Amino acid sequence: MLRDNEAGTIEEQEQNTTATLENLVHLIRKGYNLVITHGNGPQVGNILMRNDAGEAMYNIAPMPLDVCVADSQGGIGYMIERMMRNVLNQHKIGKNIISVISMVTVDPNDHAFQNPTKRIGKIYSKREANQLAKLKGWQFKPSSKHQGSFQRVVPSPAPIDILNKDIIERMVREGNIVITAGGGGIPVYLDSDNNVRTTDAVIDKDMSSALLASTIHADEFYILTDVPYIFKDFGLQTQRKLEFLNYKDTLKHLNNGTFGEGSMAPKIRACLSFIENGGQKSVITEATKLSDKSYGSKITLNYDNKKTKS
Numbered sequence: 001m002l003r004d005n006e007a008g009t010i011e012e013q014e015q016n017t018t019a020t021l022e023n024l025v026h027l028i029r030k031g032y033n034l035v036i037t038h039g040n041g042p043q044v045g046n047i048l049m050r051n052d053a054g055e056a057m058y059n060i061a062p063m064p065l066d067v068c069v070a071d072s073q074g075g076i077g078y079m080i081e082r083m084m085r086n087v088l089n090q091h092k093i094g095k096n097i098i099s100v101i102s103m104v105t106v107d108p109n110d111h112a113f114q115n116p117t118k119r120i121g122k123i124y125s126k127r128e129a130n131q132l133a134k135l136k137g138w139q140f141k142p143s144s145k146h147q148g149s150f151q152r153v154v155p156s157p158a159p160i161d162i163l164n165k166d167i168i169e170r171m172v173r174e175g176n177i178v179i180t181a182g183g184g185g186i187p188v189y190l191d192s193d194n195n196v197r198t199t200d201a202v203i204d205k206d207m208s209s210a211l212l213a214s215t216i217h218a219d220e221f222y223i224l225t226d227v228p229y230i231f232k233d234f235g236l237q238t239q240r241k242l243e244f245l246n247y248k249d250t251l252k253h254l255n256n257g258t259f260g261e262g263s264m265a266p267k268i269r270a271c272l273s274f275i276e277n278g279g280q281k282s283v284i285t286e287a288t289k290l291s292d293k294s295y296g297s298k299i300t301l302n303y304d305n306k307k308t309k310s
Contacts, residue, residue, distance in 0.1 A: 001076070002042045010079075017083045019287075020224065025091050026291040033172045035216065036080060037209040040072040040183030044202075047071055048121035065120070065154065066186050066198040073101050073182035080179050096176040103163045104185030104208055108199060110157035118202050119144065119151040126150060155201040157187065159208045162215055163196075169216035184208040206270035214277035221274040223267050224287040230268070230297040232258050243296075246303045247275050271299045 001013045024034065047068045054060035063071075077099030084097050116139050124132065129140040129150035143149040162168070162181065172178050184203030188196050206223060213221045229241040232253065242253070250272060259265040264284075271282030285296030 001038070001079075008042065008046075014079060014083055017080055018087060021080070021084050021087045023224075023287045023290045025087065025093070028088075028093060028095065028177075033175060034177050035168065035172055035212065035218070036084075036177065036179045037181040037205065037212065038076055038080065038179070038183070039205050040069065040076060043076060044068050044072040044183060045121055052122060064198065065200045065202070066188070069183050069186045069202070070101055073186070074099070076182055077101075077179045084177065084179075098171065098176055098178055100164060100168060100178055100180040102168075102180045102182070102185045102212075103188045103196065104159045104181070104203055104211075105161045105163060106157040106187050106189055106199065106201065106203065107160060108189045108197075110155070112155040112157040113199075113201070116153040116155045117141075118154050118156040120154055120202065121152050123149045123151055155199075156204060157201055159185065159203050159211045162208075162212050163188070165212065165215045168212070172216060181205070181208050181212045204266055204270075206267050207273065210270035210274040210277075213274050214279060217278070218274075219280045221271065221279055221282045222290070223270065223282070223284045224290065225267065225284060226286060228286040228289045228295040230259065230264055230284050234260070234264070241297070243298070244303065245297065245299045247272060247299065247301050250299050268299075275299060275301050 001016050002008050003012070003016065006012045024036075027034065048065075051062040051068065055062045081097050081099050088095055088097075119141065123143050123146050124140070126148070129152075132138050132152075133140060138152050139154075140150040141153045143151045162185065164180075168178055168180055182205075184205040185208045187199055187201040187203050189199060191197050209223075210221060229243060231239050231241055233239045245253075250268060253259065254265060254268050254272070259268050267284055271284065274282050280300065282299040283296045284299075289295035
């Protein structure tokens with residue numbers, strides 16, 4: 001929805017969203033029932049900065065991170081839903097589309113809470129970071145992009161369950177297009193009385209998407225990214241594409257460090273999680289190549305006899 005060279009206007013986001021959704025039309029024509037998930041990193045970061053500005057300039061009480069994630073789910077879900085309705089209208093396809101705000105449970109004792117790593121929000125000076133750490137109890141780490149500056153960090157615990165999975169599965173199997181689990185979902189946990197409680201954290205969107213796909217018993221799991229394949233030795237002279245992989249070989253590549261932790265490794269883990277929990281096939285490809293089966297890296301539990309091992 002947001003590209004590196006863009007300002008992030010709503011017109012740009014709508015155009016990018018429409019272009020991506022156009023690539024899903026052939027799946028709908030083939031009879032696929034779709035669940036669409038999405039990221040929210042830049043958008044929720046902007047919401048947090050608006051939080052800061054509103055508090056500083058107008059004394060508006062800032063909202064906690066879980067509400068900001070929910071805000072981003074609603075705004076992005078609405079945009080995807082509206083653009084998808086327009087795309088389907090152009091193709092004369094009649095489908096119901098619905099956006100679902102999703103809560104995802106985590107373990108409050110997850111080790112991730114002892115080591116927050118996910119950077120969110122604006123960039124602060126050391127003095128500002130120290131003041132906010134004392135005032136709000138936030139934790140900070142040096143910015144990865146701005147030397148001498150700091151950024152708030154929050155935990156990224158593993159997703160355990162999708163609270164509204166049953167209604168999502170029912171709506172999808174009835175033929176509706178469902179948009180949900182945006183930004184990894186809103187992280188919550190259940191207390192001893194089974195009440196839903198919130199926590200300041202973010203969940204990896206790929207892992208939440210894989211969990212959702214497994215829990216609604218999806219057959220196939222697609223991650224659309226900016227490359228048509230996954231690669232061994234990406235960016236090196238020895239680079240080669242990995243078009244077909246079974247679970248065992250994919251796990252071996254992952255453990256050998258073939259995939260970058262800051263880029264492809266989390267997506268690979270999500271694909272493996274889906275396969276090991278009963279999914280038939282995971283695919284990583286570029287959105288524009290989705291309709292061309294000669295593109296995309298396909299991960300299955302075992303190799304098809306017709307495919308060559310990588």
